[in-house]
Amino acid sequence: MRIEISRGVTAVRDSVKEKGLGATANLVAATAVGQLTFPVTKAMRQNERFLFRGEELPYTLHRYNNAYRNERTVEISIARWFLTREPNGRILEIGNVLAHYGLTGQTVLDKYETVPGVINEDIVDWTPEQKFDTVLAVSTLEHVGWDETPREPEKVFAAFEAVRSYVAPGGKLLVTCPIGHNKALDGGLRSGRIKFDEETWLVRTAKRNEWREATKDEALSREYGRPFRNANAVYVGTMNA
Template sequence: MGIALREKEPISQAIFRAPVRISFRIYERWRRATSRFRGFDFDGHRYRYLVDPYNTTWLTERAVEVPIVEREVRDAEARNARILEVGNVLAYYGDFNHVVVDKYESAPGVINEDIVDYSPGNKFDLVVAISTVEHVGWDEQPRSPEKLTDALENMRSLVAPGGRLVVTMPAGYNDYLDARLRDDDLGFDWLGAVRRRHRWSLRWRSIAVGQMTFRPWRSIGGANEIVVGMNRF
């Protein structure tokens, strides 16, 4: 057995191919350098930031939380899974055909029910909520922060065996939620976090939940960190 030697390229061919090789290398360097501006890594997946005029998503946490949840939903759709979204968010950014429960927002097909009371009599393979649970009880009258745990409990009761719950929550918006996240006693099996690279950055990166700072949510730009909570059943 001999070692396979690469045939030497004739000089004429090498001269002809050199510009192609050089441009490819330049392109690859440019692609690697700029990809960190276009996306972020989270839980073993690469995501592109959501850039959409509705809610100027590139400025806010929507840039990262919608792609994370959309991936879950598209995977579930491919399996013909039954999907429930709590809080009407995804419909603003694409075509979806799942059940949506939102207490206050009127839109075609949206079920206007309180998530604490929603009891359709059937279960779902995937239940998702994007930046919604922090409003439950906190932005309602009378204020009742503990209602958030009732909402999560009901959402879990709606997941079928083998299914999952995926919830994104901004940090720094709801003090009660922040305290429960710090103590990790909201009943999630798994928690992950994504944070802006610096305070005003439009770029985000994954961090451990223990590294979170819970910097206050701002009316311009929204959250500095989001938490993703999951349960598998």
């Protein structure tokens, strides 16, 4: 709860700075209404599914970080799918995300979230004593270098290389990233500088937060925050070591 409150205060402060008091007040009001109506939304949408690599997955409907209203609704579901496909062995998560949605037991590396059990190291500097059988990063790598001071656009590429290096032989890796947040990352995906064994692109299609698979070009043409709040497209990359 403390972390979520801190996250909310930071988001409001940044919004006032970037968009002004009026727009921020409207955003806060909309979020409050959404939280109040969450039980109704959850009841209405609990049986809805989206198609991902030939399988129908349920949307994640959760209050934390407004997951039922943004890209987390598909990203968390994809992470669950990834973790149930094969034996996982030793698991490393980049960014402290999944614990907030009930998925625990993994080693977590997160530079900024100071909670018990989380390793607070920079991803490009950290070297584990032992590699991991399963590594995943959900909506985290797009922040590396881009949302830090000073901004270092090239740092995200070093982060991707670090993540790959953490995977043990025979292990597996999942990365999900919103499109449009980090321009350097988008450029790397567009050029193929960032490439995975299997790639899937998803786009948001409706205000009520529905998603479908799309082509690479369609996903990369989407803007962050338009026409819907937060991500309007998501990249999913997986690989086997």
